[in-house]
Amino acid sequence: MAEATVETPKLDRRDFVSDQAVRWCPGCGDYAILAQTQKIFPDLGVDKEKFVFISGIGCSSRFPYYMNTYGFHTIHGRAPAIASGVKLANPELSVWVITGDGDALSIGGNHTIHLLRRNLDINVMLFNNRIYGLTKGQYSPTSELGKITKSTPMGSLDRPFNPLALALGSQAGFVARAIDRETAQLQSMIQRAHSHSGSSFIEIYQNCNIFNDGAFAPMTEKETKADNVLWLENNKPLVFGKELNKGIRLDGNVPKVVEIGDKWTTNDLLVHNETDWTIAMLLSNFTYQDEFPNPIGVFYSVDEPIYEVMLAEQIKFAKKNKGIGDMQTLLDGSDNWVVE
Amino acid sequence: MQLTGTRFTETTAIVGNDLSTLPDYPAEIRAPAGSLAGVSAFQLHFSSKDIHTPGDQPDVLVAMNPAALKVHLEDLIPGGIIITNESAFSRKNLKLAGYESNPLEDGTLDSFELYSIEMSRLVATACEDMDISPKTVERTKNMFALGILYWIYNRPLEPTINWLGVKFKKRPELIDSNIRALNAGYNYGETVEIFTTRFSVEKAPLAAGKYRNINGNFATSVGLLAASEKAKIPLFYGGYPITPASDILHTLASFRHFGVKTFQAEDEIAGISSAIGASFAGSIGVTASSGPGIALKSEAIGLAVIAELPLVIINVQRGGPSTGLPTKTEQADLFQALYGRNGEAPVPVIAAQTPGDCFYAAFEACQVAIKYRTPVFMLSDGYLANGSEPWSIPNFDDLPSIHPDFSSNENGSSFMPYARDEKTLARPWATPGTPGLEHRIGGLEKEDVTGNVSYDPENHHRMTELRAQKVANIVQDIPPTEILGAASGDLLILSWGGTYGSCRSALERLRNEDKRVSLVHLRWVNPLPKDLGEILIRFKNVLIPELNMGQLSKMIRADYLIDAQGLNHVRGRPFRAADIVTKAQKLIG
Numbered sequence: 001m002a003e004a005t006v007e008t009p010k011l012d013r014r015d016f017v018s019d020q021a022v023r024w025c026p027g028c029g030d031y032a033i034l035a036q037t038q039k040i041f042p043d044l045g046v047d048k049e050k051f052v053f054i055s056g057i058g059c060s061s062r063f064p065y066y067m068n069t070y071g072f073h074t075i076h077g078r079a080p081a082i083a084s085g086v087k088l089a090n091p092e093l094s095v096w097v098i099t100g101d102g103d104a105l106s107i108g109g110n111h112t113i114h115l116l117r118r119n120l121d122i123n124v125m126l127f128n129n130r131i132y133g134l135t136k137g138q139y140s141p142t143s144e145l146g147k148i149t150k151s152t153p154m155g156s157l158d159r160p161f162n163p164l165a166l167a168l169g170s171q172a173g174f175v176a177r178a179i180d181r182e183t184a185q186l187q188s189m190i191q192r193a194h195s196h197s198g199s200s201f202i203e204i205y206q207n208c209n210i211f212n213d214g215a216f217a218p219m220t221e222k223e224t225k226a227d228n229v230l231w232l233e234n235n236k237p238l239v240f241g242k243e244l245n246k247g248i249r250l251d252g253n254v255p256k257v258v259e260i261g262d263k264w265t266t267n268d269l270l271v272h273n274e275t276d277w278t279i280a281m282l283l284s285n286f287t288y289q290d291e292f293p294n295p296i297g298v299f300y301s302v303d304e305p306i307y308e309v310m311l312a313e314q315i316k317f318a319k320k321n322k323g324i325g326d327m328q329t330l331l332d333g334s335d336n337w338v339v340e
Numbered sequence: 341m342q343l344t345g346t347r348f349t350e351t352t353a354i355v356g357n358d359l360s361t362l363p364d365y366p367a368e369i370r371a372p373a374g375s376l377a378g379v380s381a382f383q384l385h386f387s388s389k390d391i392h393t394p395g396d397q398p399d400v401l402v403a404m405n406p407a408a409l410k411v412h413l414e415d416l417i418p419g420g421i422i423i424t425n426e427s428a429f430s431r432k433n434l435k436l437a438g439y440e441s442n443p444l445e446d447g448t449l450d451s452f453e454l455y456s457i458e459m460s461r462l463v464a465t466a467c468e469d470m471d472i473s474p475k476t477v478e479r480t481k482n483m484f485a486l487g488i489l490y491w492i493y494n495r496p497l498e499p500t501i502n503w504l505g506v507k508f509k510k511r512p513e514l515i516d517s518n519i520r521a522l523n524a525g526y527n528y529g530e531t532v533e534i535f536t537t538r539f540s541v542e543k544a545p546l547a548a549g550k551y552r553n554i555n556g557n558f559a560t561s562v563g564l565l566a567a568s569e570k571a572k573i574p575l576f577y578g579g580y581p582i583t584p585a586s587d588i589l590h591t592l593a594s595f596r597h598f599g600v601k602t603f604q605a606e607d608e609i610a611g612i613s614s615a616i617g618a619s620f621a622g623s624i625g626v627t628a629s630s631g632p633g634i635a636l637k638s639e640a641i642g643l644a645v646i647a648e649l650p651l652v653i654i655n656v657q658r659g660g661p662s663t664g665l666p667t668k669t670e671q672a673d674l675f676q677a678l679y680g681r682n683g684e685a686p687v688p689v690i691a692a693q694t695p696g697d698c699f700y701a702a703f704e705a706c707q708v709a710i711k712y713r714t715p716v717f718m719l720s721d722g723y724l725a726n727g728s729e730p731w732s733i734p735n736f737d738d739l740p741s742i743h744p745d746f747s748s749n750e751n752g753s754s755f756m757p758y759a760r761d762e763k764t765l766a767r768p769w770a771t772p773g774t775p776g777l778e779h780r781i782g783g784l785e786k787e788d789v790t791g792n793v794s795y796d797p798e799n800h801h802r803m804t805e806l807r808a809q810k811v812a813n814i815v816q817d818i819p820p821t822e823i824l825g826a827a828s829g830d831l832l833i834l835s836w837g838g839t840y841g842s843c844r845s846a847l848e849r850l851r852n853e854d855k856r857v858s859l860v861h862l863r864w865v866n867p868l869p870k871d872l873g874e875i876l877i878r879f880k881n882v883l884i885p886e887l888n889m890g891q892l893s894k895m896i897r898a899d900y901l902i903d904a905q906g907l908n909h910v911r912g913r914p915f916r917a918a919d920i921v922t923k924a925q926k927l928i929g
Contacts, residue, residue: 018780020792049775054617057783065780065793070772072620073782074613075643081578081610085617085625086772088601089576093621093772111613114606311601318596325598327569327736330562335499336552336733337354339543 011042018068024059029180029206033127034066040187044194046094053096054083056103059134060127060206063098077108080115080124087120091308094194097124101142102132105161109141116170118307119198125190126163126203131212143212144288164284164299167201168277174200175280175300180207181220185231185296192298198306219294232283232297237269240293248292255282257291274301341365341404344482345382347503351495352386353553353730356543359386360841361555362394362914363726367583367666374428374436379411388542392694392841394727396916400492402485404428404459406437421453423488425481427460455534459484459525466524467517476514480521487525494540497522546730554731556695556724557584560628560654561591563702565598568624570703571710571742576623578603578614580633583666584722585656588628608636612653616640619649620781622746622771624706628654631673632663638681641715645685645807647781648758648767650709653687654702657721659912668912669722671837672888677717678866678895684804686811688712689866691719693840696731698724701863707742708814713766719865721838721887723914744769749776757781757791765810767791815867821875825851825858830928832879834904836862836892839885839915846885846920857924865892873900881927883907885920 016038024030041051051069055061057076064071070093074082079097087095097115104112104126115122131149132138138151142163146155167175174196178189186204193200205216218228226242238248239260247269249258258264273279280300286292319325342363352359362383371378385395397417403409405428416422429444443449444456459481466484467477483500490497501519508514529535568575577592577600579585593602601623605611608629615625629637634655644651657673659665677689688708692701698720705718747770749755757779758767770777779791787794788802824847831850835843840861850857860875862868876882876896884893885907893906907923909915 020780047775049778050773052621052772064782067780069778071780071782072617072647073780073784074616075639075783078609078613078640081605081613082617082620084603084605084610085576085578085614085619086621087617088603088614089574089618089621089623089625090771090773110606111610114610315596315599315601319599322597325595327566327598330565330595330598331733331736332550333552333554333733335350335354336550337356338550339356339546339548 011048013038013042015048016041016068018066020065022066023062025210027209028059029129029208030060030063030127032180032183033125033186033204033206034063036183036186037067037190040190044094044191050092051094051096052083052086053098054079054086055098056100056108057134058100058103058132059208060098060100061103077103077106078111079103080108080111080122083122084115084118084120087122088308088311091121091312095122097122099124099126101126101128101130101140101161101163105141105163105166113166113170116167116172116199116201119171119173119304120307121197121199123193123200124202125193126201127206128163128203129206129208129212130160130215131208133208133211137211160288162284162287163203164201164287165281167203168281168284168300171304172201172300173198173302173304174298175284176201176298177203177205177294177296179205179216179219179296182296189298192301196301198304219296228293230283230286230293230295232272232295232299234272234274234298237266237271239266239269255286255292257293274298341380341382341482344486345384347486347500348489348495349384349728350503350553351490351499352384353551354499355495356546357386357388357541358391358544358546358730359384359553359728360391360394361385361728362723364913365667372436374405374407374433376407376411376437379408381408381412386541388544390544390546392844393914393917396918400489402489404482404485406433406439406443409443410437410439416452419451419453421455422449423455423457423485425459425485426456427458429456453536457488457528462524462528463521466520470513470517472513472517477517480517483518483521484525484528487522487527488529490522491526491529492535492538494538497526544730547732550733551730552733553728554696554699555726555728556692556698556720557587557656557726558591559696559698559731560692560702560718560720560725561588561595563699564592564624564626564652564706565595565600566699566736566739567703567706567742568600569598569736570739571624571706571744573744574623575600575626576603576615576618577601577626577628578605578618579611579627579629580605580608582608582630582633584658584725585628585630585633585654587725588654588656608633609640612637612640612651616644616647616649616651619644619651620647620772622744622769624650624652624710626652626654628656630656630658630666631660631676634673634676635680641687642681642683642685643783644715645681645687646783646786648713648807649715650706650713650769651715652702652705652709652718653715654718654720656725657719659910665912667722669838669914670887670910670912671719671721671839672891672910673719674836674865674888674891677719684808686808687715687717687866688811688814688864689717689719690864691837691862692724693837693861693863695724695727695729697863699731699734703739707740708817710742710744711766711817712764712810712814713769714811719837724838746771746774747777748774755779756789758786759789760806764813765806812867814864815870818864818867818869821860821869821871823858823860823875826856827858827875828878829856829858830879831855831857831881831883831924832876833857833859833920833924834862834876834882834884834892834896835859836865836886839887842915842917842920843885845917846924849917849921850924855924855928857928862892868899876900876902881905883920883924883927885915885923887915
């Protein structure tokens, strides 16, 4: 959509830093995500004034205030709908939705799924900390079953949502996962989401150090990380582990973790394919299953028809077919009469 | 039945009568045929004189089955004409309608002029050499009835024949069978000689000009488009289907060749949210719904209030609360429009007064929304939405121009998103994509001028006052109030919205009785016209007829401390002028 203009001076990180003091708790994972966004944005090749950040309500939704771009901090859950209006009104804009697990999956679940199925060229960054932070620590729709919080002193009773399975089920064309502390990978996911035409959905594991500290520790701590993270690379076998000695093998249609060695070689492993929805769905289901590592990277990326492009085509076709609308002709209608 | 009524209306418009219609249909799409709940009616009032309502009591009732007769007989004027499809008065249908015996035979209708015609049999005869199913033939009986009416009232058949040709372009057999039925009905009237009278209704003395027939929802849609064309900014409509507002979505969706973008959202909230997003990006965002949908939109309306973005919200009111009476008219959402939000969230409210006025109300709503950077409520209702009248077609060039005045960064100084225009208090409209004006807005309280988030108590108080004052300033755009009748007197009828026609008719009857009565009809309900207070005190009595339990009455009593009297009906249909006349007579003797 947006074209890089040659004469524009090269932007840098500071161009994207607004004059507002950042008010997240010290140590919050949101800082890292903001920093990586500000770092990678100058490289996206878009004029700064064409970026728009739309958010809902929650800690993450304060994000637009800190980006020196156009921004709109809206109401709880509705960011995808407001962003849809922005994008439809001006398809030249690069539109980003910043949301959280409560905002996107609970109060705004309906808007999230419908944005993705319509496939507007909008990028959704979902900060998933598996807790309600802004309201001070109730369980969220991604909290694990039995979560003890202020609102669930005996443990939560709802099974957690799987954001990526939901996105895939909503027919999203681009689905990826990142982690707040994996800065290079996060930047790369932002870049991939930007270059994908159509709705892009990135789930970002984000640590809330106040109300849910360490939720993703197995995936971020040095000792445990390698055995708990499965780095996704397109067309590469699914290998993980400190010694890169473990992999994912399909036994029929059931995924299994296997040791690479005497019995199995990398040739026996499942090869990741970003255009294969079945593999993406299978990988998304590793979430919350302790025997599997957590896949990080691009799960799925295919081009599908884009809503606003089709809308523009309809308008073009209607103008060609009916002629450009004339207001007086419309007012006059076909059955009128004159009173002398 | 709606289709038959619409055809009679179009033909009546073309022959130059004044007219007013009241479509009245059930909420169920295919309610059981012959049941009382399934009766679909279309009331049409036409005249060689200037008229304002669909009429209190019809002179002619066409009842296509016993249920229709049962439901609508009480509306008919004493001694009026009844035309029935005798073929439909079967034992089964009589039972469904709750008739113990056949009213066509038992004397029930003795005081009326009854014409009972075997329409089903006659259309079957008319189509007997055609290769179509008996069911298809049976469906043409409404055209037969229409043909009879065309004969009785001397109407030409050509407009309907032409329309059938277009409507059933792909099914020539339906064109043929319907035309046969229409002609058969007309010829029946001419040859059978059972009708003792044939009426000739001359052209109405309308002011010179070009006219068309128009209904409220169409007029609303075209008014929105006209405003967007005048402002030279795109029209974006985000909405969710709901009776009786859906036709606005349908109509606007057919305007792609004007560049109109319609977005059928996943729900009411997404409908308005997308419209707010579009307004932020420089379109005129519009959403329309009815009461239940407006309830869902409330939080988003508050966002548009604090974000100070142009937005038009149309409420085509229907009977409430909850799902209420989806297809029936009411005016009970005035308070919802005025107060149905959290916090101090003032929204200007304009109410259309006739189907044709929906055009101007929608146009003005856009004008004010753009000029003052505010959401504006336009109130329509089920009666205005579906009712129609002859409409003097405006010259598009004569409509006022609208200036969005988008901000640009010409002088390069730092941009203040909440700096205000001195006269209107409107803030700048700086759309994404404009270099140098990057800024953030949102639902948190804004600091005056800078628009930064602010929790400062004094600032919140000041911003609340500014938002209220901005809406109050719209009064400067409201023309002096028109008083129909003398400037003072015994009684002022004060009305708003879709009751205009009934109140106007009542006024004319009362003045014909030499009563000292006048009428003021409000289009802007918020803010109220600045001269209203001084007008009210010049009358000994003030009567406020409303299709609610007294919402404007409460406002007037509170704002002006006068003892306004209400006339309050919520029966799902417009006032009969006679109801207002009777109440007025009671008040002033």
